[in-house]
Amino acid sequence: YDCVFVGTNSTDPLETGMQAYEVAWVFSFFSFKYKGVHYPCAVICWFDKIGDGPDEDTGMWMVHPLFLPNHSPNFSIIHTDVIYHTIHLIPVYGDQFISHDI
Numbered sequence: 001y002d003c004v005f006v007g008t009n010s011t012d013p014l015e016t017g018m019q020a021y022e023v024a025w026v027f028s029f030f031s032f033k034y035k036g037v038h039y040p041c042a043v044i045c046w047f048d049k050i051g052d053g054p055d056e057d058t059g060m061w062m063v064h065p066l067f068l069p070n071h072s073p074n075f076s077i078i079h080t081d082v083i084y085h086t087i088h089l090i091p092v093y094g095d096q097f098i099s100h101d102i
Helices: none
Strands: 003-007 021-034 037-050 062-065 075-079 083-087
Touching: 003 037, 021 075, 021 083
Parallel strands: none
Antiparallel strands: 003 021, 003 083, 021 037, 037 062, 037 075
16 A cells, blocks of 8 residues: 555645545655654655546546646655555556457
8 A cells, every 4th residue: 555645634624535635656755853853754646636526437536646747747745744544546447358469
């Protein structure tokens, strides 16, 4: 499980569920000390929600990797305190059979 919910909405306590969280892929955990304070962090790549609600067929939210205008992945370093929970992303599979000749 290398994907997580990140709590990004600290201003509106009424928002819950997916509106209160963003999805991220964790690449690495690290920590450092600065002026005697320990900071546990994570290097993440953000995902973006597709649409304003869950998919009609599956009832699950769909996400895709978030890219910057120059087409590079959107990486960030976050404090581990904002990580709410681990999650599992299920890939979208095509509707065609895979050829036996592969």
